[in-house]
Amino acid sequence: MPTLKEYAKEKVHFSGGHRLCAGCAAGSMARQVTMAFNKPTVVCNATGCLEVASTIYPFTAWEVPWLHVAFENTSAVASGVEAAYNAMRRKGMIKDEHIDIVAFGGDGGTFDIGLQSLSGALERGHDFLYICYDNGAYMNTGIQRSSGTPFAANTTTSPAGSVVPGKGQFKKPLVDIVVAHRIPFVATAVPAEPKDLIEKVRQGLDVEGPAFIHVDASCTRGQRFDPSLSIEITRLAVQTCIQPLYRVIDGEYTMDRPSLRIASDPSKKKPIDEYLRAQGRFRHLYKPEQRDDLITLFQEDIDKRWEEIKAKCGV
Amino acid sequence: MPDVLPTDVSDEEFKKWVTEKWGYKKLPMAGSTPAGTAKFFRTGDWAAKQPRLIVENCTSCYKCYFYCPDSAITMVAGEDGKAHPEFDMFYCKGCGVCAYECPGRKGEKAIIMEDLK
Amino acid sequence: MSKIAVTGDDAIAQAAKLVNPDVVAAYPITPQTIIVERFSDFVADGEVDTEFVCVESEHSAMSACIGASTAGGRVFTSSASAGLMLMYEILQIASSSRTPIVCAIANRAISGPINIHGEQTDQLLFRDSGWISQFAETNQEAYDQTIMAFKIGEHPEVLLPVAVGIDGFILSHAIEGVEPVTRELVSDFLGGERKSILRLDPDNPVSIGLLHLQDYYMEARAQVRDAQQRSKQIIIDTFKDWQKLTGREYNPIESYQMDDAEYAFVTMGSGAGNARTAIDELRANGEKVGLIKVRVYRPWFGNEFSTLTKNIKGIISVERAHSFGSPGGILGQDVKSTLFDSKQTPYMAEYCYGLGGRDCLVKEWTEIYNRSIQGFNEGENLPYFWWGVRE
Ligand SMILES: Cc1ncc(C[n+]2csc(CCOP(=O)(O)OP(=O)(O)O)c2C)c(N)n1
Ligand code: SF4
Ligand code: SF4
Ligand code: SF4
Ligand SMILES: [Mg+2]
Numbered sequence: 001m002p003t004l005k006e007y008a009k010e011k012v013h014f015s016g017g018h019r020l021c022a023g024c025a026a027g028s029m030a031r032q033v034t035m036a037f038n039k040p041t042v043v044c045n046a047t048g049c050l051e052v053a054s055t056i057y058p059f060t061a062w063e064v065p066w067l068h069v070a071f072e073n074t075s076a077v078a079s080g081v082e083a084a085y086n087a088m089r090r091k092g093m094i095k096d097e098h099i100d101i102v103a104f105g106g107d108g109g110t111f112d113i114g115l116q117s118l119s120g121a122l123e124r125g126h127d128f129l130y131i132c133y134d135n136g137a138y139m140n141t142g143i144q145r146s147s148g149t150p151f152a153a154n155t156t157t158s159p160a161g162s163v164v165p166g167k168g169q170f171k172k173p174l175v176d177i178v179v180a181h182r183i184p185f186v187a188t189a190v191p192a193e194p195k196d197l198i199e200k201v202r203q204g205l206d207v208e209g210p211a212f213i214h215v216d217a218s219c220t221r222g223q224r225f226d227p228s229l230s231i232e233i234t235r236l237a238v239q240t241c242i243q244p245l246y247r248v249i250d251g252e253y254t255m256d257r258p259s260l261r262i263a264s265d266p267s268k269k270k271p272i273d274e275y276l277r278a279q280g281r282f283r284h285l286y287k288p289e290q291r292d293d294l295i296t297l298f299q300e301d302i303d304k305r306w307e308e309i310k311a312k313c314g315v
Numbered sequence: 316m317p318d319v320l321p322t323d324v325s326d327e328e329f330k331k332w333v334t335e336k337w338g339y340k341k342l343p344m345a346g347s348t349p350a351g352t353a354k355f356f357r358t359g360d361w362a363a364k365q366p367r368l369i370v371e372n373c374t375s376c377y378k379c380y381f382y383c384p385d386s387a388i389t390m391v392a393g394e395d396g397k398a399h400p401e402f403d404m405f406y407c408k409g410c411g412v413c414a415y416e417c418p419g420r421k422g423e424k425a426i427i428m429e430d431l432k
Numbered sequence: 433m434s435k436i437a438v439t440g441d442d443a444i445a446q447a448a449k450l451v452n453p454d455v456v457a458a459y460p461i462t463p464q465t466i467i468v469e470r471f472s473d474f475v476a477d478g479e480v481d482t483e484f485v486c487v488e489s490e491h492s493a494m495s496a497c498i499g500a501s502t503a504g505g506r507v508f509t510s511s512a513s514a515g516l517m518l519m520y521e522i523l524q525i526a527s528s529s530r531t532p533i534v535c536a537i538a539n540r541a542i543s544g545p546i547n548i549h550g551e552q553t554d555q556l557l558f559r560d561s562g563w564i565s566q567f568a569e570t571n572q573e574a575y576d577q578t579i580m581a582f583k584i585g586e587h588p589e590v591l592l593p594v595a596v597g598i599d600g601f602i603l604s605h606a607i608e609g610v611e612p613v614t615r616e617l618v619s620d621f622l623g624g625e626r627k628s629i630l631r632l633d634p635d636n637p638v639s640i641g642l643l644h645l646q647d648y649y650m651e652a653r654a655q656v657r658d659a660q661q662r663s664k665q666i667i668i669d670t671f672k673d674w675q676k677l678t679g680r681e682y683n684p685i686e687s688y689q690m691d692d693a694e695y696a697f698v699t700m701g702s703g704a705g706n707a708r709t710a711i712d713e714l715r716a717n718g719e720k721v722g723l724i725k726v727r728v729y730r731p732w733f734g735n736e737f738s739t740l741t742k743n744i745k746g747i748i749s750v751e752r753a754h755s756f757g758s759p760g761g762i763l764g765q766d767v768k769s770t771l772f773d774s775k776q777t778p779y780m781a782e783y784c785y786g787l788g789g790r791d792c793l794v795k796e797w798t799e800i801y802n803r804s805i806q807g808f809n810e811g812e813n814l815p816y817f818w819w820g821v822r823e
Contacts, residue, residue, distance in 0.1 A: 040634030044499065055641075057642040057644045057645070057652075058648065060639035062637075065634060065638060065640075066640070067499065067639075068641035069495055069498050069522065069525050069529070070495065070521060070522060070525060072491070073495035073522065076487060076492035076495035077499035079485055079487070080455060080457055080496030080500035081499040081503045082499075083457070083485045083496065083499075083500050084455050084483070084499070084500035084503035084504060084505030087454035087455055087482065087505055088454055088503075088630075090481060091454070091481065094630060116489060116492075117489070117495065119488070120488030120489070120492055121492075124485065
């Protein structure tokens with residue numbers, strides 16, 4: 001596997017001049033993802049911050065062919081693209097070369113409105129890589145909750161009020177749902193771990209059939225923290241085990257280095273408190289009074305999932 | 316050029332397209348645009364701060380390069396022959412990610428953020 | 433070639449087979465199901481080398497079609513009613529993406545209440561979407577128009593999606609004789625060996641489907657508007673080309689007994705058959721009545737329409753569709769606004785009929801005629817009327 005520095009030689013196919021907020025982790029992620037492209041590649045993008053901010057007409061940050069159709073259908077769009085290339089290649093209408101297809105969707109476009117189209121495409125077995133960049137809410141429309149929003153988070157449709165303390169449900173276990181489709185490659189990633197992320201994108205592109213990567217990509221505006229902290233927040237997500245890093249290849253779970261370190265030395269596992277305190281969306285858990293009841297609930301849920309994933313990875 | 320894709324629009328032509336605000340008879344079809352044109356869009360004027368390199372503290376770890384969300388960093392060989400970040404203020408939004416993430420040398424950061432006047 | 437006896441759905445599937453699309457992405461819905469099933473047979477038996485994407489919904493069907501067409505493929509799909517409603521959002525994007533998808537529609541009433549029978553409202557509801565929208569009266573027409581739709585949509589001056597509608601069950605499930613054509617004929621007609629219009633080309637990267645703000649959105653829409661206008665000539669030319677090859681004549685606006693007519697029915701789709709029989713009977717009684725059949729609904733062929741209505745005293749617009757709260761029918765509104773420009777505006781009577789597949793017999797067409805003429809003779813336009821509904 002190449003070193004991080006070696007990956008720096010790879011071309012980035014996502015230019016500057018996009019209009020994601022200063023410090024938007026989706027920008028770091030997009031750059032890192034495109035560094036993994038090493039074959040002709042096309043990108044399909046669901047509506048959302050990444051799409052909107054990277055392609056305000058007539059400016060586009062994408063240096064590879066890029067297509068946006070709508071919010072909830074990127075997997076179906078990618079299915080059609082793949083089918084057409086296959087047919088045209090078979091009929092000798094285009095060069096006989098493989099074209100990688102990458103689809104991007106936010107948590108809203110993946111966990112919620114796009115879940116059906118994703119499930120359909122995974123079941124049909126199209127050869128494409130789906131990357132869900134999860135910033136924990138519908139950010140582009142103004143921070144509304146999604147089923148990917150973490151427990152207790154304050155969003156504009158799960159506001160922390162005097163009676164209801166933010167979102168009442170835990171995050172939907174999307175990765176488990178995707179794994180249940182028995183596709184050849186599933187992984188989790190964060191932009192704080194670029195080498196791990198780029199490697200996974202390469203692997204996901206190289207397998208035949210559908211691949212899926214869930215990227216925790218923080219949002220300075222919606223999760224409310226200083227822009228300089230955007231990478232740190234995704235690192236904290238790994239360190240607190242809210243986003244364990246692992247891959248599932250043909251059903252086999254393997255835990256990746258950053259999480260493995262925590263698994264082998266539990267003292268390295270940070271309490272969720274650190275993750276929560278760092279973000280304004282959880283401020284109501286500390287002010288006007290500290291809600292230890294909710295923080296404990298949150299911690300218990302994470303611990304339970306962490307044990308589950310450790311068991312699956314055999315660590 | 317209706318009904319064609321903008322596959323051979325030169326940079327010069329694209330700049331004209333933007334400054335002259337072309338009408339629909341001249342614009343390519345299907346709301347399409349040549350790849351990578353955002354490179355002409357200045358986001359540097361969003362910044363309130365700018366990063367400054369303290370080259371002695373830079374260990375060429377490349378972290379800033381991978382983390383910058385805005386392609387505002389290129390790694391360029393310095394006098395010591397090692398790669399160090401160069402900041403492109405045309406794009407840099409002054410987010411401070413590079414400075415925050417920079418491990419520097421012995422606890423001394425190689426990037427600091429300074430107010431932009 | 434000798435005729436084959438096929439249902440309307442089957443005729444369309446056979447036509448699509450001859451075209452041999454690169455991608456078909458479709459989802460079953462009565463009364464369109466036979467199209468999808470038949471086409472699946474062709475794939476299973478190797479009669480086509482199409483990628484059949486058996487999607488999980490109509491929304492995904494149209495989305496996959498746009499992806500496939502943008503990638504450069506020739507694309508076919510089919511739907512009806514609720515399926516079209518589910519696609520509705522994406523139908524608009526098919527035209528703005530300039531993807532020449534052909535969609536056959538077995539027109540069906542829309543819920544609620546749920547009903548599976550023939551009605552054209554489903555197709556009329558996306559009249560403003562930029563799609564070229566046509567209706568067929570017979571299975572032969574459905575067959576021919578499906579093939580022609582590819583040539584029209586894919587024409588470089590058009591590049592728009594095309595819908596061809598047949599009345600659900602009335603045509604979709606009714607067996608009629610259809611004179612088939614050969615694969616070679618279709619291939620020649622469509623321009624021989626097809627070069628792909630690769631739009632997502634890694635060698636020539638572009639971005640498609642960007643956010644257009646106030647500064648460019650109207651320009652993007654104006655391109656679709658112009659493509660629709662340009663398609664008129666292409667439609668006429670394509671119909672002529674087909675006639676040269678097959679001897680079968682097609683016009684965007686068709687007429688029957690209009691030369692000396694004083695009154696005219698206007699309708700679309702299979703209803704034209706009973707209208708013609710009623711006209712024959714009325715003419716036998718000395719009534720000067722004719723028929724204007726709208727084959728191509730979008731783009732609207734206003735000039736061709738008004739040429740036929742120059743000397744008409746009264747128009748009776750009869751449509752198997754409805755629009756709640758509107759001043760009249762859906763087709764009726766186009767008819768009225770076209771007549772508004774004419775020097776001598778004829779009287780107008782508008783009828784909604786046959787919703788949810790309800791029959792309208794020849795004698796009812798005659799009754800509709802008599803009722804309308806009575807009003808016209810009293811010097812009145814007739815208010816929009818739902819024919820055959822019980823009070
Ligand atoms: C069918 C449809 N419903 C709603 C919207 C409005 N909408 C656009 S983006 C978006 C939220 C996107 O959220 P997510 O997928 O999480 O991406 P993010 O903006 O957070 O990056 C919504 C609700 C839409 N464009 N289309
Ligand atoms: S709102 Fe959040 S996700 Fe959207 S551009 Fe800003 S930081 Fe990025
Ligand atoms: S992060 Fe700091 S130490 Fe590493 S390359 Fe950048 S400036 Fe140098
Ligand atoms: S301040 Fe932000 S945008 Fe500027 S170079 Fe550093 S990371 Fe990039
Ligand atoms: Mg989101």
